Amino acid sequence: MNDREVTEVDDLVARARRGEPRAVARLISWVEDGSRLLPEVLARLPSRGQVFVIGLTGSPGVGKSTMTSALVSAYRARHQRVGVLAVDPSSPFSGGALLGDRIRMQDHATDEGVFIRSMASRGHLGGMAASTPQAVRVLEAAGCDIVLIETVGVGQSEVDVAATADATVVILAPGMGDGIQAAKAGILEVADIVCVNKADRDGAESTAREIRQMLRLGALREGWSPPVVTSVAAKGDIHDLVDALDLRHEWLSEADHLRARRRERATAEILALAQGRARERWKARLDPEVIDGVAEGRVSPFDAADGLLSGD
Ligand SMILES: Nc1nc2c(ncn2[C@@H]2O[C@H](COP(=O)(O)OP(=O)(O)OP(=O)(O)O)[C@@H](O)[C@H]2O)c(=O)[nH]1
Ligand SMILES: [Mg+2]
Known part of the structure; x- marks a missing residue:
């Protein structure tokens, strides 16, 4: 780095730490682009490991964005600062696909306690698996208590996000054999919590039961058995999910669970x-x-x- 770059990095990092949205946005762009200056930035943003990272994944249209927005409201009501990353690993030119998400996030657009960024992994050498934890570190430095990561449920991306998240929520919708499909695709394997959304429609309870049975057959991961809850995100009825997330957070805080998660994430x-x-x-x-x-x-x-x- 030359002197001018050192000044630029110092200045950006200081502003991001004060929670200035533009500095946060800039640093996340650097993460996305795999900027040459990234190692210097991250060296100035040591993680305290206090942020609670929630990953939301599931097939297109199950309600991930609606859920994200409802969760933002729930955590803001507790006066926590929230970061949202909409991860779009499939296209290097995100924008169109995420427009709907931005619109759904309008409720929170003027709230100073909320940072919202969409992110692809343009040019990042380590792909989403490396860029997601780095973006989380930027948001943590900006004072976020909670980071929500929404990702389209396709292949490798949810596995990468699950590696970063403290709680991976797999969202399903009732009917259409969604539960069986999720099981087939192996998506249930990354679930810390399964949420059957659109419970205002028929079949949510039976889908939830079906998933509970499937999960009972699987092996427990790290001694945690994933709860299966239902929600109506569109009406803000996400209480059971919030409770399950609180439970997960408490469980992680116990004994060595959190340390184990952090080590997994670092690996x-x-x-x-x-x-x-x-x-x-x-x-x-x-x-x-x-x-x-x-x-x-x-x-x-x-x-x-x-x-x-x-x-x-
Ligand atoms: N009936 C019902 N509709 C819902 C519920 N939650 C979300 N929706 C609707 O489902 C549609 C898709 O919701 P999104 O939140 O965009 O879903 P998504 O999973 O983010 O979709 P992608 O980002 O395209 O993968 C929207 O029309 C929502 O209004 C719900 O609880 N009940
Ligand atoms: Mg969405």
Whole structure:
């Protein structure tokens, strides 16, 4: 870093710590873009590990954004500061897809105790697995007590978010075999809490029962058995979910649970960063002749990979 950059980083970090929305937004953009200055920023934002991170995931349209907004209201009523990250891992050009979310967040747009950012992983070497915990650190520095992360339920992204979250909420809607689909997709495996939303429709209770039965068959993770609750997010009826989240928070605070979570999160972050960096390094080192060799079947891809690794 040159002197001008040092001043810029110091200034931004100081303003973010005072909770200035524009500085927070700027730093999260840096996270998103994988800025060269990121290591310097993060060195100035040590985590106290006090923030409670809630991940919300589920199929399109189940009510994640509506739920996020309702949860923001619930925590604001307790005078807690809340950060919201709408994570869109699928498209490098987020915007359109998240417009609806922004509109739903309008209730909170003028509230100084709420930071709302959408985030993709443009150019970030470690992908969402590395950028999500970094964005959380920025929000924590800005004084957030709670961070809500909404992610579209597709493949790797919810696993990455689950690695960052203290409580991963899998949201389902009644009917349409959603419960069975979720089980098939393995999405229930990342659930700390399952919430059947749209309970104003038929079948919410039977879906919840079905999920409870499936979960009973699965192994307990870290001695926590995931509660299954119902909600009507659109009407703000999310009391059972808030209770389940409180329970999870209390459970984590006990004994070594929180420490174990933090270590898991740190492991995921380190591996994601290392993977991203190693990949770049290997890519730069790839020999075109070896590539041709593998493409034409003269060289084994295993040998080519070993060759790359031996250069480390
Ligand atoms: N009947 C009913 N509708 C709901 C409820 N919660 C949300 N909705 C409606 O479901 C639709 C989708 O809600 P969103 O919150 O946008 O769902 P989402 O999961 O964020 O959707 P994506 O971000 O597109 O994946 C909206 O029309 C909501 O008004 C509910 O409890 N009951
Ligand atoms: Mg949404």
